[in-house]
Amino acid sequence: MTFSPLIVLATCIVSQVLAHGGVVSYTIGGQTFAGWQPYNDPSSQSSIERPYSSYDPILSATASTISCNNNGQASAHQLTTSVPAGTQIVAHWSQWTHAQGPVMVYMAKCPGLCTAANSATLDWFKIAETGLISGTLPSGVWGTGQVMDTLSYTTSIPSSLAPGEYLIRHELLALHQANTPQFYPECAQLTVTGSGTKTPSGSYLVKFPGGYSASDPSININIYTTEAASTTTYKVPGPPVWNGQ
Structure with missing residues (x-):
């Protein structure tokens, strides 16, 4: 049996798309917001999520x-939604197949309107x-494994965060290929409201690019070595979590 080149190409494209993923919607304070649809016409989309292509x-x-x-x-039709500090945010994925790796959520305050800010x-x-979460590096329970099971991740904006315009960034880091990390970040625009007065500083702040290094042992890692098979700890890359203090 033979297959046409177009069928083979289409099969490869589908398998590549199914192997990965991105945030496609958000539930914020019980309300659902449509996310960016990377394979649809960008000129016709309006979303609180920043555009991404694949x-x-x-x-x-x-x-x-x-x-x-x-x-x-x-995006050309970028939206922003108002969110009280302390609100729970659930990010949703339509697909995800990588069980080994961390989940990270970041925020960044824009100097003015986020629509005018370069992330x-x-x-x-x-x-x-x-x-x-538990077990060993190659076969344990990871944050991305939970995303694979639920296609969602829940967190809350720190209740003490000062009002202003912010980006929120959800990132999955897949470690299933030895020493070949795969980063999957997506962002959305928020206007945080409330009476909070706190903002992080110092070692809590990083730039992207700049927050990670290719030599970081939590990024340049082979989870399938003999040593990894008995390792039950993992340091998530990036700065420490800011808890609002």
Whole structure:
């Protein structure tokens, strides 16, 4: 039996898309917001999520696109939603198949309107992370494994966070290929309200690119070595989680 080149190509494209994923919607305070649809016409989309072009991974820890999986800019019809500090946010994926790796959630305050801000110039702080929950590196329960099971991740904006315009960034880091990390970040725009007065500083803040290094042992890692088979700890890359203090 023979197959036409077009059928083979189509099969490869489908398998690549099914192997990866991206945030496709958000539930914020019980209300659902449609996310960006990377394979649809960008000129007709309006969303609180920043645009991104595909479910494919970013393969470099210092890629220019690593802040929000794009060129740092808002879409032509970018939306922003108002969110009280302390509100629960659930990010949703339509597909995800990688069980080994951490989940990280960051925020960054924009100097004015987020629509005018380049995400690569902002100072990011981490508000949540889930790494290796139990078991060993190759076969344990990971944050990305839970996303694979539920296609969602829940966190809350720190209740003490000062009001303003912010980006929120959900990132999955897949470690299933030895020493070949796969980064999957997506961002959305929020206007945080409330009476909070706190903002993080110092070691809590990083730039993207800049927050990670290719030599970071939590990124440049082979989870299938003999040593890894008995390792039950993992340090999630990036800065420490800011808890609002």
